[in-house]
Amino acid sequence: MFETLKKATLDKIFVLMAEYAADPRDGKIDLGVGVYKDPGNNTPIMSAVKKAEQRILDTAKTKTYKGVVGNKEFSSAIVDLALGGVVDKSRIRTVNGAGGTGALMILLQVLGRARPGGRIFISEPTWPNHIPLAENAGLEVNYYPYFNTTTRGVDFDAMLKVLDDLTSDDIVLLHGCCHNPTGANLTNAQWDKVVESLKRTGAFPLVDLAYLGFGDGLEADAYGVRKVASSLPESLIAFSASKNFGLYRERAGVAIAIAKDSETADVVSSQMQNIIRGTISQTPDHGAEVVRVILEDKELRAEWEAELTEMRERMKRLRVKLADAIRQRSNSKDFDFIAEHSGMFSLLGLPEDVVTKLKLDDAIYMINDSRINVAGIPEDRVGELADKLLAAVR
Ligand SMILES: Cc1ncc(COP(=O)(O)O)c(C=O)c1O
Incomplete structure (x- = not known):
């Protein structure tokens, strides 16, 4: 049966996730995967979600x-x-x-x-x-x-x-x-x-x-x-x-x-x-x-909106910090767009060989097309990230 099948190509993001997981280097940075990350680099269960789940667990009577x-x-x-x-x-x-x-x-x-x-x-x-x-x-x-x-x-x-x-x-x-x-x-x-x-x-x-x-x-x-x-x-x-x-x-x-x-x-x-x-x-x-x-539910909704606001503001703050750090070091506005973009991603516009170099030399992971997940920027290492990005593009 299966002899007629060819191996299908998997989305490159799954390959990148596996490479990141297997990378033994301390201080590796994951800007690849498209999920929100908190300051501890975790993708948490939101507190409003936890409470709603508990309520469902306590009251649900059927799974029909x-x-x-x-x-x-x-x-x-x-x-x-x-x-x-x-x-x-x-x-x-x-x-x-x-x-x-x-x-x-x-x-x-x-x-x-x-x-x-x-x-x-x-x-x-x-x-x-x-x-x-x-x-x-x-x-x-x-x-x-x-x-x-x-x-x-x-x-x-x-x-x-x-x-x-x-x-x-x-x-x-x-x-x-x-x-x-x-x-x-x-x-x-x-x-x-x-x-x-x-x-x-x-x-x-x-x-x-x-x-x-x-x-x-x-x-x-x-x-x-x-x-x-x-x-x-x-x-x-x-x-x-x-x-x-x-x-x-x-x-x-x-x-x-x-x-x-x-x-x-x-x-x-x-x-x-x-x-x-x-x-x-x-x-x-x-x-x-x-x-x-x-x-x-009024209260849970308010709690969820507050958590969502915190996530959004964190991503905005990380954008501004990285753009500022690059501007200060390079004396140019070339990366100011990071602060102007919105949402979870920015496309840096780096050539693929630079993206590969960042992965191999610095353990900084991003998608091949140079998309970064801004929620993955480590807030306490923004300067180091800016240095490495600038060194790689020079
Ligand atoms: C643009 C866009 N559309 C749709 C989706 C679908 O997300 P999900 O199927 O996980 O809800 C994603 C997820 O990454 C996305 O980035």
């Missing part, structure tokens, strides 16, 4: 199936959190996904059914998993330029030029906030222009919202997704609770469909349910229930 759409109260709380009431609920339908990836999988499959072989435009660069997810749905992957490698900001004119040429058969995947891998994000005015372009061309938006609250705050980070959802007749949103609730392995996410009317929304819902039934049949519920408990 929830049904194909999953935990409706969780979905409803996420719709409120992400959209803040900007769209009439009669046009919204939701199903749970197994994490943000599961939500993306469902929504892309819906799009693949709606436009078999259709073109999807994805930012260049993007989170690498977008590509197989879209291809597995039978879509043709195309790119729009996104990152200016000189300024390390968004190459907005180039992006808009491509978007302006799309047709109503095309799909556009947008990162809702905290772009992965670049850390460069659209301003509100740029979101307005993107939405104007989509209105003009009729191209269809799919928003990937995996880091709500990691950039500038829950409300500020929702500007783009709310603009898209409220201005266009139809859109899709993939929400992940992995990062902002620290629920990574629990696989909590929501696929949100907004249709032009309630009847159409029912058709989309039936397709989403059909996809779930024919793939994983039911979605995981533990993480979904944890989020529901937190968002429906």
Whole structure:
């Protein structure tokens, strides 16, 4: 049977994680893996999550199936959190996904059914998993330029030029906030222009919202997704609770469909349910229930928001510290972009041989494309990191 198979390539991040784990050097620095790290270099269970889990443990009476759409109260709380009431609920339908990836999988499959072989435009660069997810749905992957490698900001004119040429058969995947891998994000005015372009061309938006609250705050980070959802007749949103609730392995996410009317929304819902039934049949519920408990309880919600704020501010502080340290040492503003980016990542724009050198000589790990996870910056060793980065690029 298996003789016909070739070895599939694994996402490079898993290889890097294994290399880091096997590296015996003291003081190694992990800027690679895309999970939040606290000052002790751990990815903690948030305190609001722990409390919600205890409550569930004490009160849950059954583990029977929830049904194909999953935990409706969780979905409803996420719709409120992400959209803040900007769209009439009669046009919204939701199903749970197994994490943000599961939500993306469902929504892309819906799009693949709606436009078999259709073109999807994805930012260049993007989170690498977008590509197989879209291809597995039978879509043709195309790119729009996104990152200016000189300024390390968004190459907005180039992006808009491509978007302006799309047709109503095309799909556009947008990162809702905290772009992965670049850390460069659209301003509100740029979101307005993107939405104007989509209105003009009729191209269809799919928003990937995996880091709500990691950039500038829950409300500020929702500007783009709310603009898209409220201005266009139809859109899709993939929400992940992995990062902002620290629920990574629990696989909590929501696929949100907004249709032009309630009847159409029912058709989309039936397709989403059909996809779930024919793939994983039911979605995981533990993480979904944890989020529901937190968002429906005033005190737990406040505690979660405070923890999220602390995480976000820590990442911002680390950005500023590293940018300052590099500026002081190099007397140049070349790395100031680190402080200007937002979210968990920054794309440093280093050549691959420099990234390899940093790994081999200094035990500093980052993704091959030079994406760093700013939460992995050791706060007490920022100066040393700046020295090593500068030595490697010289
Ligand atoms: C841009 C982006 N989208 C979606 C996801 C999906 O996350 P998960 O499936 O773990 O919820 C990630 C995770 O790294 C991501 O970076």
